[in-house]
Amino acid sequence: MIIEYDGTDFAGWQRQDGAVSTVQGEIEAVLRRILQEAVSITGAGRTDKGVHAMGQAASFMTGSSMEAGRLCHSLNSLLPSSIRIMSLIDVDGDFHARYSAxxxxxxxxxxxxxxxxxxxxxxxxxxxxxxxxxxxxxxxxxxxxxxxxxxxxxxxxxxxxxxxxxxxxxxxxxxxxxxxxxxxxxxxxxxxxxxxxxxxxxxxxxxxxxxxxxxxxxxxxxxxxxxxxxxxxxxxx
Incomplete structure (x- = not known):
């Protein structure tokens, strides 16, 4: 997935313990809600608190057969307006957002x-x-x-x-x-x-x-x- 976000109100990209809001945490929570399974996403880079993204990339694995376009639409319907999934495609199993970059x-x-x-x-x-x-x-x-x-x-x-x-x-x-x-x-x-x-x-x-x-x-x-x-x-x- 390619992600655009306004990082102003987030404590950075990376998921953290506690009640702080992060971009990774928000997306994972919505994915769990849609797919009804635990999903962990990996970002290509870890932005700090207050930093934005026009083209962050992230990858994840799922057992769901939901079509990528439908999943992308569902994500954007439930995510806060400060996070948008710009594209979502199926990739080979050995693709990794961080290590393949x-x-x-x-x-x-x-x-x-x-x-x-x-x-x-x-x-x-x-x-x-x-x-x-x-x-x-x-x-x-x-x-x-x-x-x-x-x-x-x-x-x-x-x-x-x-x-x-x-x-x-x-x-x-x-x-x-x-x-x-x-x-x-x-x-x-x-x-x-x-x-x-x-x-x-x-x-x-x-x-x-x-x-x-x-x-x-x-x-x-x-x-x-x-x-x-x-x-x-x-x-x-």
């Missing part, structure tokens, strides 16, 4: 004026930024690096190395947009990289990558501006 793409939307409407879906920075300078800093991120300095602790106990294939800033109407693609991401990594390219030099970013030591004073960007944009697969079926 070849790439993830995120976008960060940054506005430079106050807004009552866009505050739910963008970060805010009134400072003036030179696009060439931003892209010069972002180019440092390309390739395989250890991003430990740009992630929250506990992100991954196995490895903190990621391969970035795209990192660029561009203007889209009134927004400055940061787009980044990689084979994998660490917890809050994109939000730290947004702040780093806005506020620190390419040399400081390069040193942090090599030393694995956080840049002093670096804070993650507002989650409201971040979107999980697209998941790349060789084949979904």
């Amino acid at each position: 070849l790439s993830r793409q995120y976008r960060y939307m940054l506005r430079q004026r106050e807004s009552a409407i866009f505050r739910r879906f963008s970060g805010y920075d009134r400072a003036s930024h030179d696009l060439d300078q931003l892209n010069s800093r972002a180019s440092v991120l390309l390739g395989r690096h250890d991003f430990k300095a740009f992630s929250k602790s506990g992100s991954d106990t196995r490895t903190t190395c990621c391969t970035v294939s795209e990192a660029q800033w561009f203007r889209e109407k009134e927004f400055l947009v940061f787009q980044i693609s990689a084979n994998r991401f660490l917890r809050s990594m994109v939000r730290y990289l947004v702040s780093a390219t806005l506020r620190f030099s390419g040399e400081e970013i390069s040193y942090a990558l090599v030393s694995r030591q956080p840049i002093k004073g670096l804070l993650p960007a507002d989650p409201a501006g971040l979107f999980l944009w697209e998941i790349g697969y060789a084949s979904a079926g």
